[in-house]
Amino acid sequence: xxxxxxxxxxxxxxxxxxxxxxxxxxxxxxxxxxxxxxxxxxxxxxxxxxxxxxxxxxxxxxxxxxxxxxxxxxxxxxxxxxxxxxxxxxxxxxxxxxxxxxxxxxxxxxxxxxxxxxxxxxxxxxxxxxxxxxxxxxxxxxxxxxxxxxxxxxxxxxxxxxxxxxxxxxxxxxxxxxxxxxxxxxxxxxxxxxxxxxxxxxxxxxxxxxxxxxxxxxxxxxxxxxxxxxxxxxxxxxxxxxxxxxxxxxxxx
Amino acid sequence: xxxxxxxxxxxxxxxxxxxxxxxxxxxxxxxxxxxxxxxxxxxxxxxxxxxxxxxxxxxxxxxxxxxxxxxxxxxxxxxxxxxxxxxxxxxxxxxxxxxxxxxxxxxxxxxxxxxxxxxxxxxxxxxxxxxxxxxxxxxxxxxxxxxxxxxxxxxxxxxxxxxxxxxxxxxxxxxxxxxxxxxxxxxxxxxxxxxxxxxxxxxxxxxxxxxxxxxxxxxxxxxxxxxxxxxxxxxxxxxxxxxxxxxxxxxxxxxxxxxxxxxxxxxxxxxxxxxxxxxxxxxxxxxxxxxxxxxxxxxxxxxxxxxxxxxxxxxxxxxxxxxxxxxxxxxxxxxxxxxxxxxxxxxx
Numbered sequence: 341x342x343x344x345x346x347x348x349x350x351x352x353x354x355x356x357x358x359x360x361x362x363x364x365x366x367x368x369x370x371x372x373x374x375x376x377x378x379x380x381x382x383x384x385x386x387x388x389x390x391x392x393x394x395x396x397x398x399x400x401x402x403x404x405x406x407x408x409x410x411x412x413x414x415x416x417x418x419x420x421x422x423x424x425x426x427x428x429x430x431x432x433x434x435x436x437x438x439x440x441x442x443x444x445x446x447x448x449x450x451x452x453x454x455x456x457x458x459x460x461x462x463x464x465x466x467x468x469x470x471x472x473x474x475x476x477x478x479x480x481x482x483x484x485x486x487x488x489x490x491x492x493x494x495x496x497x498x499x500x501x502x503x504x505x506x507x508x509x510x511x512x513x514x515x516x517x518x519x520x521x522x523x524x525x526x527x528x529x530x531x532x533x534x535x536x537x538x539x540x541x542x543x544x545x546x547x548x549x550x551x552x553x554x555x556x557x558x559x560x561x562x563x564x565x566x567x568x569x570x571x572x573x574x575x576x577x578x579x580x581x582x583x584x585x586x587x588x589x590x591x592x593x
Numbered sequence: 594x595x596x597x598x599x600x601x602x603x604x605x606x607x608x609x610x611x612x613x614x615x616x617x618x619x620x621x622x623x624x625x626x627x628x629x630x631x632x633x634x635x636x637x638x639x640x641x642x643x644x645x646x647x648x649x650x651x652x653x654x655x656x657x658x659x660x661x662x663x664x665x666x667x668x669x670x671x672x673x674x675x676x677x678x679x680x681x682x683x684x685x686x687x688x689x690x691x692x693x694x695x696x697x698x699x700x701x702x703x704x705x706x707x708x709x710x711x712x713x714x715x716x717x718x719x720x721x722x723x724x725x726x727x728x729x730x731x732x733x734x735x736x737x738x739x740x741x742x743x744x745x746x747x748x749x750x751x752x753x754x755x756x757x758x759x760x761x762x763x764x765x766x767x768x769x770x771x772x773x774x775x776x777x778x779x780x781x782x783x784x785x786x787x788x789x790x791x792x793x794x795x796x797x798x799x800x801x802x803x804x805x806x807x808x809x810x811x812x813x814x815x816x817x818x819x820x821x822x823x824x825x826x827x828x829x830x831x832x833x834x835x836x837x838x839x840x841x842x843x844x845x846x847x848x849x850x851x852x853x854x855x856x857x858x859x860x861x862x863x864x865x866x867x868x869x870x871x872x873x874x875x876x877x878x879x880x881x882x883x884x885x886x887x888x889x890x891x892x893x894x895x896x897x898x899x900x901x902x903x904x905x906x907x908x909x910x911x912x913x914x915x916x917x918x919x920x921x922x923x924x925x926x927x928x929x930x931x932x933x934x935x936x937x938x939x940x941x
Contacts, residue, residue: 390777390778391777391778391779392777393775393776393777393778394777394778394779395777396777431775433775446775447773447774447775448772448773448774448775449773469765470762470765470766470769471758471761471762471765472765473765473768473769473772473774474743474761474762474764474765474768475761475765477764477765477768477771478736478739478764481735481739482732482735482736485730485732485735486730486732490732493666493669493670494670494732495732496670497670497671497732497733498732498733498735498736499736501732501733501736501737501740502736502739502740502756503740503755503756513757513758514756514757514758514761515761540711541662541666541707541711555773556772556773556774557771557772557773558771561771562771565768565771566735568742569735569738569739569742570735570738571738579730582730
């Protein structure tokens with residue numbers, strides 16, 4: 341079967357990352373994918389990830405196959421492996437599959453320097469998101485310290501003390517529509533997991549860490565942050581139950 | 594629950610007495626119960642009375658339990674992780690014990706069950722927390738410390754609950770290094786397929802151009818801008834005014850005779866409009882003449898304001914007034930001749 345030659349006229353850009361998929365060679369019957377094609381597809385998958393990561397919503401396998409791989413859907417695993425390699429090599433980003441299967445997020449493998457509070461260079465948070473990260477951290481810390489789950493009542497009280505009304509749809513000066521941000525955006529981004537507990541009267545929400553939170557944060561860091569906030573030379577070990585969880589996480593990683 | 598089963602046992606014998614009471618109602622007053630069936634006993638009678646006469650009592654019992662449940666919930670919310678104080682739970686269970694004897698029906702019993710279950714959960718929480726933590730985490734306490742932590746570097750001291758935008762940002766920036774976060778990239782030209790935009794060469798349409806060119810020169814001659822026409826008109830009016838003024842021996846001209854066009858109201862309005870410009874430019878002056886009738890006279894350009902105080906006023910002529918003026922002043926011909934182009938328009 342004659343192959344179409346891959347046209348090289350877009351040569352002033354970096355090689356191979358962004359060539360249109362239409363220029364791939366015809367797929368051969370046996371299910372083998374050529375190295376060249378694999379590289380091209382992987383490059384496109386990387387692009388797909390980089391763009392979908394803007395919204396922080398997990399990327400689905402079905403979407404990737406539909407938009408990027410098209411006819412080469414059956415080579416998903418191989419292409420993904422290659423894409424993962426490229427991301428780690430080029431950006432230090434790792435593609436992680438969520439528990440739900442066939443959904444993917446990316447995390448940053450470069451270790452941040454915790455000592456420097458002002459280390460802006462290595463803190464990849466866009467300006468508009470910076471305040472939101474503060475709120476997310478506060479919520480996650482509260483949940484973790486409360487035994488990894490916080491009920492709706494205590495959560496409401498907790499946020500009230502921080503100047504945030506959890507039920508309000510009005511524009512909070514810093515965070516806008518708070519109730520939507522917490523209950524929709526953060527859940528969709530996998531930072532929070534909210535379940536409805538029907539056993540209590542009236543049925544109320546339970547707040548837990550989402551998968552992305554588990555992957556992006558280390559519980560040890562959170563515990564150390566809490567100690568810093570408390571001051572008074574509080575040590576992480578003083579929080580017995582939480583310290584146990586931290587130790588377990590360390591052993592697992 | 595033992596009490597619960599007692600209730601069901603009582604229910605069955607109740608069915609028989611109810612048949613008896615139906616008969617009784619026919620023969621006796623509400624307060625009397627005539628029992629004719631042999632199977633009923635005195636305790637059954639008491640049951641009937643209890644059930645029938647204590648609707649209010651039952652409601653009272655339900656209210657008590659609801660109040661208890663509410664109290665328990667409030668306490669749970671306030672206490673958070675540590676769980677409600679044991680003494681408090683103890684008090685509430687005692688209250689429930691006191692309320693229980695008044696419970697007669699499954700409905701209230703269900704409330705009682707719910708309440709005890711909640712108490713049980715709280716007690717369990719309390720035990721867990723007191724055993725495992727030497728330091729107890731209280732979210733409210735943490736929140737307060739967090740607020741203080743966020744505000745400590747801020748110059749503006751604010752109220753306790755208010756963490757301002759800048760403080761959140763500062764906190765966010767400090768903690769963002771804890772996250773293994775990635776940043777996406779938004780490309781300008783789309784992420785997947787894109788090609789260099791092709792230059793679409795348009796075929797020259799030359800014939801059309803020639804046609805349009807033929808038309809435009811004739812149009813240009815007639816297209817005088819609105820403003821220019823206005824100035825033209827004003828100047829025209831000035832010339833006419835001057836002529837009339839000289840013809841009448843330097844006598845001021847009757848204002849209405851000058852402005853009004855007996856054949857057309859719109860043109861009158863226009864004349865008035867143009868005259869106002871004349872007056873503004875001080876090329877004409879309107880004063881009160883004989884018998885209080887306004888008169889208008891021209892002035893040389895650049896002449897200083899003639900005595901008096903310069904004032905502004907709004908003059909209007911409605912259509913009816915126009916007709917009256919034409920009649921009163923017997924204006925037969927307009928001083929300001931109708932412009933040629935307008936005359937054409939009117940004819941067509």
